[in-house]
Amino acid sequence: MFLTISTSGDARNPATDLGFLLHKHPDRTQAFATSHGTAHVFYPEATPERCTAALLLEVDPVALVRRGKGKGKGRGGAPDAALAQYVNDRPYAASSLLAVALSAVFSSALRGVCNARPERAARPLPLRVEVPALPASGGAGLVRALFEPLGWTVTATPVPLDVRFPAWGDSRYVQLVLDVPDGRLTLGEALRHLYVLLPVLDDAKHYWVSPDEVDKLLRAGDGWLADHPERELITSRYLARRRSLTREATERLELVRLADADDTDVEELDNAVAEDESDTFDTEERPVPLALRRREAILAALTAAGAAHVLDLGCGQGQLVQALLKDARFTEIVGLDVSVRALTVAARRLRLDRMGERLAERVTLLQGSLAYTDKRLKGYDAAVLSEVIEHLDVERLPALEYAVFGSARPRTVLVTTPNVEYNVRWETLPAGHVRHGDHRFEWTREEFRAWARAVAERHAYDVEFVPVGDDDPEVGPPTQMAVFTQAAREEVRAA
Numbered sequence: 001m002f003l004t005i006s007t008s009g010d011a012r013n014p015a016t017d018l019g020f021l022l023h024k025h026p027d028r029t030q031a032f033a034t035s036h037g038t039a040h041v042f043y044p045e046a047t048p049e050r051c052t053a054a055l056l057l058e059v060d061p062v063a064l065v066r067r068g069k070g071k072g073k074g075r076g077g078a079p080d081a082a083l084a085q086y087v088n089d090r091p092y093a094a095s096s097l098l099a100v101a102l103s104a105v106f107s108s109a110l111r112g113v114c115n116a117r118p119e120r121a122a123r124p125l126p127l128r129v130e131v132p133a134l135p136a137s138g139g140a141g142l143v144r145a146l147f148e149p150l151g152w153t154v155t156a157t158p159v160p161l162d163v164r165f166p167a168w169g170d171s172r173y174v175q176l177v178l179d180v181p182d183g184r185l186t187l188g189e190a191l192r193h194l195y196v197l198l199p200v201l202d203d204a205k206h207y208w209v210s211p212d213e214v215d216k217l218l219r220a221g222d223g224w225l226a227d228h229p230e231r232e233l234i235t236s237r238y239l240a241r242r243r244s245l246t247r248e249a250t251e252r253l254e255l256v257r258l259a260d261a262d263d264t265d266v267e268e269l270d271n272a273v274a275e276d277e278s279d280t281f282d283t284e285e286r287p288v289p290l291a292l293r294r295r296e297a298i299l300a301a302l303t304a305a306g307a308a309h310v311l312d313l314g315c316g317q318g319q320l321v322q323a324l325l326k327d328a329r330f331t332e333i334v335g336l337d338v339s340v341r342a343l344t345v346a347a348r349r350l351r352l353d354r355m356g357e358r359l360a361e362r363v364t365l366l367q368g369s370l371a372y373t374d375k376r377l378k379g380y381d382a383a384v385l386s387e388v389i390e391h392l393d394v395e396r397l398p399a400l401e402y403a404v405f406g407s408a409r410p411r412t413v414l415v416t417t418p419n420v421e422y423n424v425r426w427e428t429l430p431a432g433h434v435r436h437g438d439h440r441f442e443w444t445r446e447e448f449r450a451w452a453r454a455v456a457e458r459h460a461y462d463v464e465f466v467p468v469g470d471d472d473p474e475v476g477p478p479t480q481m482a483v484f485t486q487a488a489r490e491e492v493r494a495a
């Protein structure tokens, strides 16, 4: 299996910088052991004007067969099927194995990381990729449909079955040449296209498709897959047509698309939160912002519950995550939000990139939606939903309820939401208005309690209510909080 990547350059931007970008020196031939055989990297040409890196994968077909068997994919049956295990095209054709080798050998380049030439890694460059024998299920037409929307010029020439007998027609292989002029793609983007699309064209994954393949696909597809016209075919084939994985990937890609389309920019978000923080209420002397009182109430409830592993669901810009980090009792903190932009601000606020290792180990930010079950959220002591439920349409609440109380099931769940009765006490809030433009609803104390009690009942939790902010004798507190605790086992059984 063979693939080459070429670029051109000049004295100022020599083509040989490709060596830095790939982290492989142009003067050397190097070999790497990968899970399917030995990968060789070498440069057939390396001048300032033109540089070509070649990746050659020597597949060990016997090891491949053994691996396949170990996974319980026994083929059995027809005698020639047994033979096919040994006589196959794997060693010669570029395929999913080449993609695996690509990611093993060029992992930093694939991620767009280049310490020696960081500015070069971020800059597009002219590229040519050649694959002499690419199994292309779907033919040259599909090759074009996959690569052209990404900016590549595609030349896919069908390879005849046997040059001596033209009447036999074409094989399922194409000779592929991909070109992209300068200014369109970085090397990292180009490699990520290949990493995903080579196996898609092969349409026969030769390694086990585990659930984390979805993460790998979304990581490699970042920035191009969500909007690709063939998104569904790519997702389904990449995940070896495993339907549940394909569904998960499709849903997560849809979220990425939505989040990207939502063009509230970071500044707007900053303002929205600033507004939220200034939800002050009038105690005579020193008004304490309501947002701060909310955080204090949440920290107190988490401490009382003895929680150490905590989820902040709908973490927004990470203020609570930051407060939790300051308390060593919280040993694992996960912030999740649907908004990529909010997470970007959170990462900046927390200075995630400059944080010491010990702190960094305690915190993770995840993108995801509470409207879908998410395995990543299982196994925590507590989850906080601070001012989040009112941002979902009421019809989506049952989905959130299931994702949190049915699937993730932390021992403790804290939910805060505005108490609409209190709105009459806000001097600046015109009657009948909600507190924030994005609130889909605001509930009275009775409405919130009815919802919370029904949730607790359905999922075997106990629930108590805690006022946050001054508890007005007439209209109640500005914020209401429900503290859910998993009902003791005996009680569940008795129920």
Ligand code: SAH
Residues within 6 Å of the ligand: 313, 314, 315, 316, 317, 319, 336, 337, 338, 339, 342, 368, 369, 370, 371, 385, 386, 387, 388, 391, 392
């Ligand atoms: N918890 C923070 C932010 C509240 S604002 C605080 O108390 O200050 C509500 C947040 O919920 C926003 O960041 C919004 O992006 C997020 N959100 C809305 N719908 C969501 C969903 N379906 N899944 C995850 N987060 C969501």
